[in-house]
Amino acid sequence: MSTAVPKGQAPYYFVPGPSRHPVMASIGLFFVILGAGQWVNGVGWGAYSLAFGLLWWAVVLTQWFGDAIRESESGLYSQRIDVSYRWAMAWFIFSEVMFFGAFFGALYWARMHVIPNLGSIDNALLWPDFKAIWPSDAPGYTASPAGTVEPFRTMGPWPLPTINTALLLTSGVTLTIAHHALLANQRAKTIGFMWITVLLGALFLGLQGYEYYEAYTHLNLKLSSGIYGSTFFMLTGFHGLHVFVGALMLLFITLRLQKGHFTPERHFGFEGAAWYWHFVDVVWLGLYVVVYWT
The missing domain is CATH 1.20.120.80 (Cytochrome c oxidase, subunit III, four-helix bundle)
Structure with missing residues (x-):
């Protein structure tokens, strides 16, 4: 793990800690699929569910990718x-x-x-x-x-x-x-x-x-x-x-x-x-x- 690695040296294989991002992204995709399915079948609120899911998903991915970028730039990736x-x-x-x-x-x-x-x-x-x-x-x-x-x-x-x-x-x-x-x-x-x-x-x-x-x-x-x-x-x-x-x-x-x-x-x-x-x-x-x- 990275805690046992000297400062400035990348770990042998970096393993990130538990993350909320996969579950949060799944929630966004749920609303995307639910909204899209309802929208194409003529249900009015389907478009709002789709838009909400896409917005939720975009926010989660922004945070997720941001964490990956910070890990890379901090030298954790060997x-x-x-x-x-x-x-x-x-x-x-x-x-x-x-x-x-x-x-x-x-x-x-x-x-x-x-x-x-x-x-x-x-x-x-x-x-x-x-x-x-x-x-x-x-x-x-x-x-x-x-x-x-x-x-x-x-x-x-x-x-x-x-x-x-x-x-x-x-x-x-x-x-x-x-x-x-x-x-x-x-x-x-x-x-x-x-x-x-x-x-x-x-x-x-x-x-x-x-x-x-x-x-x-x-x-x-x-x-x-x-x-x-x-x-x-x-x-x-x-x-x-x-x-x-x-x-x-x-x-x-x-x-x-x-x-x-x-x-x-x-x-x-x-x-x-x-x-x-x-x-x-x-x-x-x-x-x-x-x-x-x-």
């Missing part, structure tokens, strides 16, 4: 803790790969198996006028054989998705420049390129919000627009959520850099956020090709 954090982040990103893999798999299965099977001779008596064509942008197509889904137009790759692709790829470059500057102990350069990276992430989110506005108002493309609409908003929406989380991570890392945190030798907090951001970039490239071009 190389073994650093290794454990790296493994934890690696497994977390792997779980995210599986998360998006499931959604890409659903899109693949719908396009390559479900729609051809529904258009086969076996279903001709059930839906004689069904057209097994992707994307499903008109009544009688895959969206709605009975015409219950309104006609819509699909979202093409130009201009907003292509601009967003350029923004994310550029942000990966600026983040890499910031990392190399940190390794060279050029703090001012690191902070400058980190702010550029955060700004590029914010621009991406702003353009994606405008893209959704265009989809709903001018293309009539909605979440209810058949299997095309549901998979489009599911994949791009979850990716946008991950961009938001990654941008927050980079923002707080930048603020920590301005406070003098991290050194060329010890900066896994920076590296973990960078790993996550590069993962987000790679996922978007897959989305850009599969969702917008094919």
